[in-house]
Amino acid sequence: MRGASADRVAGALADRDPLPGADSGARAGIRGFAGELPDGRLVRDVLGRQPLFVEGGESGGSDWSFSPADLADPEPLPAGCVRSESGVERVFSLPEPSPTREGVPDRDRAVAVRDALAGSLDSVAEAEVESEAEDADEGDLAVAFSGGVDSTVVASAIDAPLYVVGFPDSHDVSAARRAARLMGREDDLRVVELDASDLERAVPEVARATGRTNAMDVQIALPLFLAGQRAARDGHDRLAVGQGADELFGGYAKVARAPEDPRVEADTVRGATREVIRTLPAQLERDVLALRAAGVEPVAPLLDDRVVRAALGLPGDLLVDSRGERKKALRLAAREFVPDSVAFREKKAVQYGSLVARELDRLARRAGFKRRMDDHVSKYVESRVGG
Numbered sequence: 001m002r003g004a005s006a007d008r009v010a011g012a013l014a015d016r017d018p019l020p021g022a023d024s025g026a027r028a029g030i031r032g033f034a035g036e037l038p039d040g041r042l043v044r045d046v047l048g049r050q051p052l053f054v055e056g057g058e059s060g061g062s063d064w065s066f067s068p069a070d071l072a073d074p075e076p077l078p079a080g081c082v083r084s085e086s087g088v089e090r091v092f093s094l095p096e097p098s099p100t101r102e103g104v105p106d107r108d109r110a111v112a113v114r115d116a117l118a119g120s121l122d123s124v125a126e127a128e129v130e131s132e133a134e135d136a137d138e139g140d141l142a143v144a145f146s147g148g149v150d151s152t153v154v155a156s157a158i159d160a161p162l163y164v165v166g167f168p169d170s171h172d173v174s175a176a177r178r179a180a181r182l183m184g185r186e187d188d189l190r191v192v193e194l195d196a197s198d199l200e201r202a203v204p205e206v207a208r209a210t211g212r213t214n215a216m217d218v219q220i221a222l223p224l225f226l227a228g229q230r231a232a233r234d235g236h237d238r239l240a241v242g243q244g245a246d247e248l249f250g251g252y253a254k255v256a257r258a259p260e261d262p263r264v265e266a267d268t269v270r271g272a273t274r275e276v277i278r279t280l281p282a283q284l285e286r287d288v289l290a291l292r293a294a295g296v297e298p299v300a301p302l303l304d305d306r307v308v309r310a311a312l313g314l315p316g317d318l319l320v321d322s323r324g325e326r327k328k329a330l331r332l333a334a335r336e337f338v339p340d341s342v343a344f345r346e347k348k349a350v351q352y353g354s355l356v357a358r359e360l361d362r363l364a365r366r367a368g369f370k371r372r373m374d375d376h377v378s379k380y381v382e383s384r385v386g387g
Contacts, residue, residue: 002066003033003050010037018046018080018092021305029123029304032284034066034077041084046092048079048281049303051288067292068211079281094277099270099315109318112310114333120304121157121337124240128158141299142236144227145189146354147175148347149327149334150242154301155185156337158240163231165192165223166354172223173354175347182339192230199359202226204384209293210286213385215377219351219360220283221290228294239296243287244303247276248311249327250319256326269316 001009004020008030012020021030032049036042042064044052055063056075064083068074077083080092128141143155145162155162162185164176173191180189199222206221207213228239246252250273254263258272266272284303291298301307311329318329325331325344334343351357364380365371373379 001033001035001037003035003045004030006035006037009033009035009043013037013043013082013091016091018094019305019309022309029120029301029306031300031303031305036064041082042077043082043091044077044079046080046094047277047284047303047308048076049284049288049300051285052077054083068289074211076281076285094274095309095312097309097313099313109315110329110332112313113307113329114336116304116306116310117153117302117333117337119306120301121154123304124299124301125157125159128160140236141238141240142231142234142296143240144224144242145176145180146172146242146347146350147177147179147342148242148345149331149338149343150245150302150347152179152183152338152342153330153334154240154242156183157301160188160240161190161231161234161236162188163190163192163227163239165194165227165230166356167194167359170355171348171353172350175345175353179338179342179345182342190230190234192226194226194354194356194359196359196363198226199356199363200384202229203360203363203381205293206290207381207385210289212286213378213381215360215375215381216351217286218381219357219377220349221286222356222360223350223354224287225290225294228291228296232295237296238299239291240299240301241287241291242302243284243298243300244280244307245327245330247280247283248273248302248308249314249330250316251327252276253326256320256324269320270314273316273319 032045034044034050034052053065053068053071053074054077055071056073065071080090081088082091142161142163143158145151145155145164164173166173180186202222202225206218206225210221231239254261255272258264258269259267264272264275266275288298314329320326321328331343364377367380369376369380
């Protein structure tokens with residue numbers, strides 16, 4: 001079992017509790033779980049934070065693995081499900097708490113988020129101290145750092161190197177340098193400056209590790225993979241990441257524009273946020289597989305059960321406020337951990353902030369895959385995997 005003890009997971013199943021690490025007495029954080037229970041049942045948490053695959057197709061059988069590469073015809077066990085001899089059953093569903101009551105100031109309504117963040121970050125920091133005390137020779141934790149509110153909140157609690165990936169003129173490299181300076185962490189910053197050859201080498205590795213060749217998935221996974229590889233070469237075996245914040249706290253433009261944006265079906269910001277939260281299992285599967293292929297295990301404090309529960313209870317105006325500011329509650333809570341200029345800074349998506357999307361497009365065109373072709377970048381990726 002990964003992510004939690006078998007006893008803790010069995011208890012969650014008995015109680016049908018999708019977020020067992022969210023109770024007030026929890027000390028160690030739970031950031032998802034998956035694996036086999038002593039009775040032979042397979043289980044995966046409600047958000048799919050830990051990937052788990054079973055043998056599918058005609059081969060069927062009882063084989064399973066945390067890595068799709070170990071199976072002939074891997075299929076992900078759906079998030080929130082248990083597989084037993086009688087088949088696959090959904091046992092966990094996301095809670096639907098009522099939004100925080102009206103008439104309470106925004107700062108006070110963000111207190112639950114602040115407290116959840118503090119608990120999660122403290123558990124990561126405490127685990128790191130305990131790990132160092134138990135085995136000084138074991139590889140330690142590093143942080144994927146882009147200078148935005150998500151990664152900077154994570155970095156605030158962890159005394160570790162900060163890795164930013166991007167091309168020399170990229171937004172993320174500049175933002176990471178500014179944020180590190182504001183936090184007094186310039187000496188901790190490690191800039192992984194990319195060139196075209198880095199992408200050429202990494203594209204087939206990422207595609208094979210994730211099992212995906214579509215342009216968007218590869219563009220997103222590449223910076224994570226390259227940051228993880230550099231951290232692993234430097235002796236780290238875990239990489240703390242800010243994954244989950246955009247989905248949980250209303251970070252997407254399409255959520256802010258609900259119901260006008262055709263990319264979401266919901267007619268409210270809160271409903272649109274729930275809609276994108278349901279995309280997390282597939283996204284996290286991609287990110288976790290890419291990081292493991294790079295040689296590091298991801299640590300995601302913003303996906304702690306406590307943070308998830310706090311986010312689910314937010315009203316729409318603390319996800320996106322009347323001025324269109326996204327992730328409002330997270331930004332208010334973040335002021336406890338980072339400078340205001342970082343807490344309220346807008347940031348580009350990683351594939352654009354790192355300039356990986358731009359440079360991958362250039363590589364595709366140089367290889368003869370012109371923009372007039374349908375989905376030319378995906379076709380380029382497919383050609384690299386085939387080669």
